[in-house]
Amino acid sequence: MFPHIINASSSSLVAIAAVRRACVLTTSVFNNLVKNETLTKDDASPVTVGDFSAQAVINTILSRAFPSDPIVGEEDAADLRGNAALRARIVELANKALAGDVQDGEKKEWGLGPGSEQSADEILEVIDRGRYEGGRSGRMWTLDPIDGTKGFLRGEQYAVCLSLIVDAKVHLGVIGCPNLPSDLSDPSSPRGNIFVAVRGQGAFQLPLFLSPLSPASTSLATKLTIPRFKKEELNLLESVEKAHAKLSFNERVAQILGVSRPPTRMDSQAKYSALARGDGGVYLRMPTGTGYREKIWDHAPGSLLVEEAGGVVTDSRGEPLDFGLGRTLGENFGVIAAGKEVHAEVLDAVKRALAEESKACRL
Numbered sequence: 001m002f003p004h005i006i007n008a009s010s011s012s013l014v015a016i017a018a019v020r021r022a023c024v025l026t027t028s029v030f031n032n033l034v035k036n037e038t039l040t041k042d043d044a045s046p047v048t049v050g051d052f053s054a055q056a057v058i059n060t061i062l063s064r065a066f067p068s069d070p071i072v073g074e075e076d077a078a079d080l081r082g083n084a085a086l087r088a089r090i091v092e093l094a095n096k097a098l099a100g101d102v103q104d105g106e107k108k109e110w111g112l113g114p115g116s117e118q119s120a121d122e123i124l125e126v127i128d129r130g131r132y133e134g135g136r137s138g139r140m141w142t143l144d145p146i147d148g149t150k151g152f153l154r155g156e157q158y159a160v161c162l163s164l165i166v167d168a169k170v171h172l173g174v175i176g177c178p179n180l181p182s183d184l185s186d187p188s189s190p191r192g193n194i195f196v197a198v199r200g201q202g203a204f205q206l207p208l209f210l211s212p213l214s215p216a217s218t219s220l221a222t223k224l225t226i227p228r229f230k231k232e233e234l235n236l237l238e239s240v241e242k243a244h245a246k247l248s249f250n251e252r253v254a255q256i257l258g259v260s261r262p263p264t265r266m267d268s269q270a271k272y273s274a275l276a277r278g279d280g281g282v283y284l285r286m287p288t289g290t291g292y293r294e295k296i297w298d299h300a301p302g303s304l305l306v307e308e309a310g311g312v313v314t315d316s317r318g319e320p321l322d323f324g325l326g327r328t329l330g331e332n333f334g335v336i337a338a339g340k341e342v343h344a345e346v347l348d349a350v351k352r353a354l355a356e357e358s359k360a361c362r363l
């Protein structure tokens, strides 16, 4: 089943290869990260040499495989142009990742294999291929080279996330989770999974560090379906970072729903992956009131994964997420993702909690 899908779509084969290469890089960067390899961006969020070099690797592969496809990537090279030490480290890391032997499921023409190293200028340019503004029509990719940078820095969950959007609809989503155990309830179960969703063809999990075409990987590939939860089995999946989502609101929604299990807090779109395979029943992310606009790369692959696993993803008004507005999802009304049956109940609970809040404000 799974190889049939990736063979049928060259985009998915390219995307899986790109995400796997980047995950090998980020795993090695984590093990060797030193203090001065992290910058603070204008919005006070962290970015590491891992984020920049992973974007260079994925953008290189996409640009070679699909030269006319634009890319909406989280990072850009502006901060690297004035920082020679950081730039040199990123060039070294990206080139090491690109020059590794061409493996099963990859092609040399994608800029891979010995001899495919690029100059510093080429690496900066390819990082900047991610500056596309997005929009409603045509084909484009959206990339989050490390989603959950704070989780990455803590040695916890993070994800390398890539998605193909066509005419504002997500067609393909690939999420590499190097630190995610196969079984959340058993932290000693093997870590490193990749999640792949193709519109209309399903959602899958397979081992991250095996070629997707190898018999071992194929035999371990599983098709994901969100199970029907009983109330007592439900719990919420939510951000670790209080600045990213209003966790007190989640507590009230859980109360209204009668959910008694504690929430699972996890960084990155690993939450969507966990939801798609039945590790937790509800993804809930409500705005904290700062005016922050959610970015398309933080939700595109995760939302398709959940939908293809039989779930529903909307904002807090029940409206679909709109990936055609540019780099952001527009005004922030939050995100609710859950299995079909549970989603309607959560939406009602969210509306009730919002009504309570606005009543309390008027008093």
Ligand SMILES: Nc1ncnc2c1ncn2[C@@H]1O[C@H](COP(=O)(O)O)[C@@H](OP(=O)(O)O)[C@H]1O
Residues within 6 Å of the ligand: 045, 074, 144, 146, 147, 148, 149, 150, 238, 239, 240, 241, 243, 244, 245, 266, 267, 268, 269, 288, 290, 292, 294, 295, 298
């Ligand atoms: N004020 C805010 N509200 C919502 N999301 C925010 C935010 N500030 C940053 N983020 C986003 O939250 C993402 C992490 O999501 P989560 O909280 O689910 O782990 C970050 O991705 P990066 O780590 O790629 O920058 C960042 O884009």
Ligand SMILES: [Mg+2]
Residues within 6 Å of the ligand: 045, 046, 047, 074, 149
């Ligand atoms: Mg970031």
Ligand SMILES: [Mg+2]
Residues within 6 Å of the ligand: 144, 146, 147, 148, 297, 298
């Ligand atoms: Mg992100």
Ligand SMILES: [Mg+2]
Residues within 6 Å of the ligand: 051, 074, 144, 145, 146, 147, 148, 149
């Ligand atoms: Mg990121």
